[in-house]
Amino acid sequence: MADRNKLRAGILIVSDTATKDPSTDRTIPLLKELFRSVSSQWDIAETLIVPDNVLEIQRAVRLWTDGEVVMNLVVTSGGTGFALKDQTPEALSFLIHKHAPGLVHGMLSSSLAITPFAMMSRPVAGVRNKTIILSVPGSPKGAKENLEAVLKLLPHACIQAQGEDSRSLHAGGIEKLEKDAGVRLPETKGSSEQPSHCHHHGHHHHGHHGPRAHTNPKDRPTSNDPSAGPTRRARSSPYPMLSVPDALALVAEHTPPPVKTIRAVDPSILGHVLASDIQSNEPVPAFRASIVDGYAVRFPKGQPKFSTGTYPVALVSHAAKGQGRVLNEGEIARITTGAPLPSGADAVVMVEDTAVAAVTDDGKEEKDVEILTDEIKKGENVREVGSDVSQGSTILKSGEQISMVGGEFGLLVSVGAKEVEVYRKPIVGVMSTGDEIIDFDEARQLELGEVRDTNRPILLTSVKANGFEAVDLGIVSDKIHALEENLRLALRQCDVLITTGGVSMGELDLLKPTIERSLGGTIHFGRVNMKPGKPTTFATVTVKGDDGERVRKVIFSLPGNPASAVVAFNLFVLPSLHHASGIHPLGLPRVNVRLDEEVKMDPTRPEYCRGIVFAESDGLLRAVSTGGQRSSKIGSFKGANAFLCLPAGSGVLKKGDNVEALLLGRILNTSNP
Structure with missing residues (x-):
């Protein structure tokens, strides 16, 4: 078990070679030994190896900086040179909230005292949330020399980053800080060992696996890097233009499959799809019932017909609970539609085939009734037990939808079903983005450049009209940190997230880079050959669920123009919601x-x-x-x-x-x- 008083450190090796063969790595054991030799404060809590890929690096770092249990220090080794595949500084710069140029200067100064080739390294250092992030070269000696130059100072930096009061930490002045750290300024300028600053990697794997994409990084387009500024953004979209059928195929491929759940049989299950067959626990009807208003009759023993004539009305049977006495031969019982037949009755004569022969003394009740036909057969006008639904029979099959018309719901209720297994419907969040957007119901005149939010109300209405739960996520600023924070919060609440705006090519269109670079998501398409709605974007992000398992969430980033947003919702989002709910056919008729x-x-x-x-x-x-x-x-x-x-x-x-x-x-x- 880790010592809570120790500082937790993670070592991340960035190397295509070591990813394929972890036994080639020599940097992890070397850095571990360095941590142990310098101070007993450190606990090397995690090690990980990832390929030279921006998204893979960012995913790994966020695992250690954004979770519930975070590292105090993350050291990355590799990918800091000038080779085409060296992308570690670019990956880390986007993640860092506060840059630390002093640490970078310290590492470079130490290395330059040994070799001029230190100028060929591109280290990065800074703070993300409460974690210090530091990049060192990929060669084992280069990594050791760079980290050794600043390692004694890092406990102080980590404690500050955790939120300790700076005034109390600096109370003894700089001399006390240097003494506590065991450093004097000249000691950090170099080392007797000659480091190798080659950026080829030989790495050893220690069994920790981070999230891995299943597609080739070279085949994945990359969104603009917002930190590069507008002059460095792509002048045309890096995403291939897909046809609508190809885009729909990707939606079907990457939408999570339906999830089974148990729901009570009440109106809330309308619109759900059954995940298993339903058998009747009881027959319908559960008793012999009349299908007309008339008179229940008992045939004389051995007679195939009931004769015409006048008969006393011995019983009255209404459609109510309770059982009457046995109907004897020579008697009849007045009965209403749906009422149970008296015990002993064989058939029901319609009221139209009878006439009143005598009434009681008060004139309020029938005493004798004449049967006018002898064509009545046994079982006529009688609904037998189980004639509608027999006990144990399959009344609804898996894959059938409990339609809003209500026939399926009525069938479930009629057989006394209390719970059924259905496919869970996804919860859908709707968010508008843009600093120029204001709520549609805000009671003031628009200022220059402001636009009322029409997309969010329309999409919320569309989601609900199609039978799904909609969560109003409001309007979010199109600043990168605000977007990241709100997207993370939304993905904790919803299974499917719909955003509008911010998906074109402007310098403030940040949804694609935020999804890819900040959330570690995968954009499956970013352009569709259609009008309107060309910039429609479909992405998935893997997050940790409530039970600790990793689950896939879906993001549809729709264009900001209202007509485009509505078309894209019906064309792409609705089929995805149907797919996740087990509804077929998908989409609009x-x-x-x-x-x-x-x-x-x-x-x-x-x-x-x-x-x-x-x-x-x-x-x-x-x-x-x-x-x-x-x-x-x-x-x-x-x-x-x-x-x-x-x-x-x-x-x-x-x-x-x-x-x-x-x-x-x-x-x-x-x-x-």
């Missing part, structure tokens, strides 16, 4: 329609035109556009009940041409929409 007007095509991108689909008297489905289709024009959704799927091409689609439509709402039954 598709129908073929005939254009009732001429529609212009976009020459380069397929377009999802907001339109109105209506049924003519001839039974054919026809469609018209709602007008101007600019992506910022939310008014184009007024009256729309469909997206008309228009192919890319020059010219126009003519009136009478057939296209596919995705239905948003009910089809109108008029020729004048």
Whole structure:
């Protein structure tokens, strides 16, 4: 068990070679011995080896700086040179909250006293949260020399980073600090050993595994680095332009599979999909019941028919609980629809086939009733036990949805089901981003540059209308640290996160780099060949769940223009929600329609035109556009009940041409929409 009084240190080796063969590493044992020889304060709590990849490095460092149990010091070795694959400084600089140029200067000064080639190293040092981060060269001797130059000073830095009061720490002055650390300034300028500053790596693995991506880093595009400034950002998107079918295939591939859960049989299960077959625990009906208003009769023994004639009304059976006495031969019982047949009854004669023969003395009740037909057969007008649902039979199958119409719910209730196994519906969070965005209901005049938030209310409504729980995550500043903090908080609350804005190519469009660089997520696509909605982004992030297991969360970053956001939600988010809930088919219903007007095509991108689909008297489905289709024009959704799927091409689609439509709402039954 680790000593809580000790400072916890983690050693991270960055090397493609050692990742493939950990036995080649010699730096971890060398640095461990250095820590032990300098001070008993240190506990080498973790070691890890990762390849030369920015995202892998960042994932590993965040494991040690952002969790519940953090390191006091993280030392990385490797990737600090000028080789094309050397990316450790770039990875760490983005993570560091406070840079420590003094530590960098100390390491470089010590190395330069030995060899001018020390100028070829690019060390980084600083603080993230409460952890000191330090990078050293990849060669074992170079790593030892650099760390040795500053190691005696690091306990003081770590204690400060943990939040100790600086005034009390410095109470004895600089001489006391130097004495406590066992240093004098000249001692930190060099070492008798000649270090090797070669950046080839030979590494030894000590059994600690961090998260590993399953795709080739060379095949993954990388988002802009916000710390590089606008002059260094890409002038065109690094993400390949995917077709809508290819993008939908990635959504299906990377959306987590449905999760089973047990739910009580109450209205809250409407819309859920069953995860197992349901058997009836009891028959329906559970008793012999009448299906008409009339008279229950008992056939004479050995007689196939019930004869006409006048009979005394001996019993009355209503649709209520309780059992009456036995019906004897020669008697009849007045009975209502759904009421249980008296014991001994064989059939029910409809009231239409009878006449009142006599009444009681007070005139309020029937005394004798005449049966007018002899065509009644045994079992006629009787609903037998289990005739609707037999006990033990399968009433609903796995994969069937408990529809909002309620038939499936009624069936479950009728057989007395108390709990069922269903697929859990994902919880969906909706967040708007941008410092220019204000709440739609804020009662003041807009200032120059401000925009009312229409996306969030529309998307929250869309999520709820499709039967999913929606969490309003508000408006978040498009500053990198604010985005990271709020995205992390959102992923703890939600299974699927929808953001709008910040996915284009501007210097403040930071969602992609925040997801990739800060959260360690994977962006599966960042551009789609469609109009509107080209910058639509789909990503997944792996986080630690409540039970300690790592779970995959889904992020859809939609464009900021309202029409683009709504189109992208229905085209990509809804199928993902259906997939995670076990709902099939995925997404909006598709129908073929005939254009009732001429529609212009976009020459380069397929377009999802907001339109109105209506049924003519001839039974054919026809469609018209709602007008101007600019992506910022939310008014184009007024009256729309469909997206008309228009192919890319020059010219126009003519009136009478057939296209596919995705239905948003009910089809109108008029020729004048």
